[in-house]
Structure formats: C-alpha cells, structure tokens
Amino acid sequence: MTANQSSSTPGTANQTLNAWPLLTSENFKDVITCMSSGELSGSGLAVINAFERRAENWFGGGHVVSTSSGTDALTVALLALGIRPHDVVLVPSYTWGATAMAPLLIGATPRFVDIDRNSYNIDPEALTKAMAPDVKAVIAVHIHGMSCDMDPIMDIARSRGVPVIEDCAQAHGALYKNRQVGLLSDMGCFSMQKSKHFSAGDGGFLVTRDPVLAQQARNICNFGLPTPKQNYRFEEGQRDGYAVYRECEQIGGMYRLNPLSAALVKDQLEHLQPRIESLQAAMAPLLATAAQIPFLQITQPAPHQTHVWHKIRVGIGYEAVDHYGMPMADLRQGLRNSLAKSGIASTLWTAPILPLQKVFRPYAGTFDWTKSAGHLAIENSFIVFDEKYPLIAQEPATMASLVSKLRQVWTDHFSALA
Ligand SMILES: Cc1ncc(COP(=O)(O)O)c(C=O)c1O
The missing domain is CATH 3.90.1150.10 (Aspartate Aminotransferase, domain 1)
Incomplete structure (x- = not known):
C-alpha cells in the first residue's frame, strides 16, 4: 500500500492506513491503548512521558516538554525565560504570524528584523542593528526548513545577555554545523500541526539543554503548578494555619499536549x-x-x-x-x-x-x-x-x-x- 492509499480497518502489521499524516496500525493501537487507559487528560501521563523521552533520544540530549501547539511552545518558552508585558522581543519580518503572536499574547512587544533575501531567514546584520537596550529576547525562525546562520545570531545575543529562542516549527531534523536545530539556543520550539514533517494533527514541544528552564516550562504548561515529569501526587498541607493543596506557584496555563496526540505521534520520529x-x-x-x-x-x-x-x-x-x-x-x-x-x-x-x-x-x-x-x-x-x-x-x-x-x-x- 502506498502513502496515497488508505484503508478503513486497522491491520495487524505495521501497515500504512492514512494518507497524511502518515499513520500506521501501530499508531492506531497506541491511540486505542491510550483511550482504554482512561488517561485522557493530565500531566505526567505515561504516554506523554514516553513521547518526551523518545524525543530526547532522537535529539541525543536535552529536555523535551510537550505542548498543545507550536504557538504555545513559543509562549511557554517566552514565559519560562522571564519575558513579561512590554518587554521587546525581536522576530524576523517574515514567518508564520504565530512567531510574533506569542509575544503579543503575553503582553510583550514584537519588533521586526529584516530577513536575508536568499535564505528568507533573519539577517544577522539587521539583528545587530536592532539589538537595542530594551530587547529582552530574540526569536530566530528556521523558515521553510533551513537553519538560520546561528553562530553570529548567538554571538550577538550572548554579547548582550539576551536569550534566544529557535522557532523550529518548520525545521524538524535540520542541522547547523552537524548540530540539531532546537539545541543551538536557549530553547527550541517545534510544531506538530498537520502539515509538519511529523504530526500529531495538532501539538508541539520545546527542547532545552537547561534542566531548570525545562522544569519552568513544565510547570507553566500545567497552570504554574510544580509538575514533575511523571507519576506524582499532590499532598494536602498546612501553612500559617490554612490548608494548602495544588497551589499555583507561578504564571502558567493549560498548555499541555493531549495524550491522544502523544499516542499518535510517539512512533513517528523514526x-x-x-x-x-x-x-x-x-x-x-x-x-x-x-x-x-x-x-x-x-x-x-x-x-x-x-x-x-x-x-x-x-x-x-x-x-x-x-x-x-x-x-x-x-x-x-x-x-x-x-x-x-x-x-x-x-x-x-x-x-x-x-x-x-x-x-x-x-x-x-x-x-x-x-x-x-x-x-x-x-x-x-x-x-x-x-x-x-x-x-x-x-x-x-x-x-x-x-x-x-x-x-x-x-x-x-x-x-x-x-
Ligand atoms: C514558523 C512557524 N512558527 C510557529 C508555528 C505555529 O505552530 P502551531 O500551528 O503548531 O501553533 C508555525 C505553524 O505552522 C510556523 O510555521
């Protein structure tokens, strides 16, 4: 069966069943297993954990935190890096709107930087000129699947102590100097929307080498609750004579990946x-x-x-x-x-x-x-x-x-x- 054909009944072999995203009978089984587990919402779920650890293996390092979309991965990364209302975030002048929407959604201010006319990626020279004292973060987008020229971008930003986020929504698997995009900056954000090279239908994730940032991101994805990777229970406690239970400790929202989407995507990396x-x-x-x-x-x-x-x-x-x-x-x-x-x-x-x-x-x-x-x-x-x-x-x-x-x-x- 070719990728263009489809069958309505899941087979027993690892057969291709759906045109796009590429789904196999294994993916169907994973989704059914997830449905039967009853674990259809929450954090620290086995299927989410399986996807994230698999993605870490694929990167050969780093910490992966799954999110509900690529846009949310960007939003969570900005929040984890401490970007707050009115902070200026540099973004390339050409990208999908989500790159600039993420700062706007948290009240920060996107400021545009021209792109290079051959690569369509952010122009490092224009970035140098745009690096004013009020800039608090840079988002570099590997547009259409080719990595930005990351060394000069990182040098410019590092010399001013400004964090960099890579928007890798279109660039799964792209390399720069033999290194995976996503791990070239402070945080890399990916989309798993349906047009992407691997897809959960909708979904996203971020990757970072910094365990503290990863933990921040995990908490932010789960309403700002302290959120370990898996299998945790909140304990009821007392403080100053009142009860404390599931206390939101930092800004956050419901940015978690749906477990059914994790089940759908977890075998696709291969x-x-x-x-x-x-x-x-x-x-x-x-x-x-x-x-x-x-x-x-x-x-x-x-x-x-x-x-x-x-x-x-x-x-x-x-x-x-x-x-x-x-x-x-x-x-x-x-x-x-x-x-x-x-x-x-x-x-x-x-x-x-x-x-x-x-x-x-x-x-x-x-x-x-x-x-x-x-x-x-x-x-x-x-x-x-x-x-x-x-x-x-x-x-x-x-x-x-x-x-x-x-x-x-x-x-x-x-x-x-x-
Ligand atoms: C460059 C870029 N950034 C961000 C996004 C947002 O990803 P999502 O649709 O998963 O929110 C996209 C989506 O296509 C994209 O192309």
Missing part, C-alpha cells in the same frame, strides 16, 4: 530521517542546475547547513522585470498559471511580510517596510506544491518527477515569453 533524505535527494538535481534555469531563485544551503524542505520557495529574479518589461506581480501570476495548468499547485503561504499585516502594523515602527529586503523577497516568490506535499516525500520517484516537471514548466514558460 520516519523523519528517511523522509528528509528523500526530499533532499529529489531537490538535488534542481539545486545543481538552478543557475541554468531562467530567472530561478532558490535557497541553496551552505555546506554547514541542511535544508529539510518543509516548504519549497521559488523566486523570480528581478532582472526579469526589465527583460520582459512586465511588473513582477504579472510575471509571478503568469508563471503560477502555467504551473497550475501542468498540475503543479502553488501558494503564497502567507503575505505580506508581518510588519505590513494588519495586526502587526502598530509594531512596525517608522521604517518603510515596503523597501525592505524581506518584502522584495516575498513579492517575487511563492511556495510550490500544496499542504499535502510532505506526503509526496513518501514516494521518492513521484517527488523526483514533480521537481523535474517544475524545472521543465519554468523553463518553457520563460522561453515562450521571450
């Missing part, structure tokens, strides 16, 4: 590496010949970085505007139409850049963001393939032929325009 490798193999011919494809811009990872291709963003070089005497918006729409006619879906994913989005405009400052590198890089680019695209990675031959078709349609489109 599928991640082969999935990434098949995507990288399919992308290699396109990257190797990118310079010969008319006006194609595509992110080329440096030798010390890997790209896990959560999203494939392609851009049209601005030279095409002069060459054809056409506005970029028309060039882009024309190309997308040609791709669509050949069965290649495309999406803008999210636009415009965050400082130009309605909710974030009050935080955009006085800079004219329409002149920023990020705005130009997003205005000439788009994402190819739709949300189900990680599914295609299950089938390396299909993936490779789609990438080659993309190359062909792109080349033909610009030849016909000439």
Whole structure:
C-alpha cells in the first residue's frame, strides 16, 4: 500500500492506513491503548512521558516538554525565560504570524528584523542593528526548513545577555554545523500541526539543554503548578494555619499536549530521517542546475547547513522585470498559471511580510517596510506544491518527477515569453 492509499480497518502489521499524516496500525493501537487507559487528560501521563523521552533520544540530549501547539511552545518558552508585558522581543519580518503572536499574547512587544533575501531567514546584520537596550529576547525562525546562520545570531545575543529562542516549527531534523536545530539556543520550539514533517494533527514541544528552564516550562504548561515529569501526587498541607493543596506557584496555563496526540505521534520520529533524505535527494538535481534555469531563485544551503524542505520557495529574479518589461506581480501570476495548468499547485503561504499585516502594523515602527529586503523577497516568490506535499516525500520517484516537471514548466514558460 502506498502513502496515497488508505484503508478503513486497522491491520495487524505495521501497515500504512492514512494518507497524511502518515499513520500506521501501530499508531492506531497506541491511540486505542491510550483511550482504554482512561488517561485522557493530565500531566505526567505515561504516554506523554514516553513521547518526551523518545524525543530526547532522537535529539541525543536535552529536555523535551510537550505542548498543545507550536504557538504555545513559543509562549511557554517566552514565559519560562522571564519575558513579561512590554518587554521587546525581536522576530524576523517574515514567518508564520504565530512567531510574533506569542509575544503579543503575553503582553510583550514584537519588533521586526529584516530577513536575508536568499535564505528568507533573519539577517544577522539587521539583528545587530536592532539589538537595542530594551530587547529582552530574540526569536530566530528556521523558515521553510533551513537553519538560520546561528553562530553570529548567538554571538550577538550572548554579547548582550539576551536569550534566544529557535522557532523550529518548520525545521524538524535540520542541522547547523552537524548540530540539531532546537539545541543551538536557549530553547527550541517545534510544531506538530498537520502539515509538519511529523504530526500529531495538532501539538508541539520545546527542547532545552537547561534542566531548570525545562522544569519552568513544565510547570507553566500545567497552570504554574510544580509538575514533575511523571507519576506524582499532590499532598494536602498546612501553612500559617490554612490548608494548602495544588497551589499555583507561578504564571502558567493549560498548555499541555493531549495524550491522544502523544499516542499518535510517539512512533513517528523514526520516519523523519528517511523522509528528509528523500526530499533532499529529489531537490538535488534542481539545486545543481538552478543557475541554468531562467530567472530561478532558490535557497541553496551552505555546506554547514541542511535544508529539510518543509516548504519549497521559488523566486523570480528581478532582472526579469526589465527583460520582459512586465511588473513582477504579472510575471509571478503568469508563471503560477502555467504551473497550475501542468498540475503543479502553488501558494503564497502567507503575505505580506508581518510588519505590513494588519495586526502587526502598530509594531512596525517608522521604517518603510515596503523597501525592505524581506518584502522584495516575498513579492517575487511563492511556495510550490500544496499542504499535502510532505506526503509526496513518501514516494521518492513521484517527488523526483514533480521537481523535474517544475524545472521543465519554468523553463518553457520563460522561453515562450521571450
Ligand atoms: C514558523 C512557524 N512558527 C510557529 C508555528 C505555529 O505552530 P502551531 O500551528 O503548531 O501553533 C508555525 C505553524 O505552522 C510556523 O510555521
């Protein structure tokens, strides 16, 4: 059975039963076991603990705390690092809104930093300029699956004593200098929403090397109650003549991962590496010949970085505007139409850049963001393939032929325009 087919009855072998997320009969069994256990809510549950310890093995270190979503992982990380209302948090100008929404949700202030037009990641030079005395944290996003240039980012932040959070929502398994993203900063935050390389439907987790931060995060996820990893009971006590029981000790909320989601995802980590490798193999011919494809811009990872291709963003070089005497918006729409006619879906994913989005405009400052590198890089680019695209990675031959078709349609489109 291929990943595109599905069956309604769970089999006995570790059979693929669902198109996307990739679910096997093992996953169904895990969910049923969780349901029969009756442990459908709470913290320190066996299934949550199993997922978190497995994820720690996968990272080869660190402490993992699961959360209800990637957005909540970011919110919890900010709270654990002591970010409070009105503190300034630097975020890249292009990312999913959740990155800037997390500071806003706790009353902090997002401040935007331009991105690099080739990698679409936060620009370390722009970050240096933005590092004002009121900055209390930085969130670096490994956008679309390629790691940021973390060394300069960490150097800039460390030299000012500012903590860094990595938003790894799109970058499970990406490496920087042979090190896993998530463990390159103070805290790494991941999403397990349905489009991600492994998925609980919805869910998230954070990872940190710091056991104190991990404990803080665990408490924050559970209403600010002191929360050990597993199997604990609160004792009734007395203080100053009154009863004390399940006392909330710090700020927190209900940010825990649902146990059914943990059951669904806990065996999926082992599928991640082969999935990434098949995507990288399919992308290699396109990257190797990118310079010969008319006006194609595509992110080329440096030798010390890997790209896990959560999203494939392609851009049209601005030279095409002069060459054809056409506005970029028309060039882009024309190309997308040609791709669509050949069965290649495309999406803008999210636009415009965050400082130009309605909710974030009050935080955009006085800079004219329409002149920023990020705005130009997003205005000439788009994402190819739709949300189900990680599914295609299950089938390396299909993936490779789609990438080659993309190359062909792109080349033909610009030849016909000439
Ligand atoms: C870069 C980025 N950050 C954060 C998130 C938020 O994750 P979630 O949807 O699990 O809340 C996403 C979600 O897609 C994302 O792409």
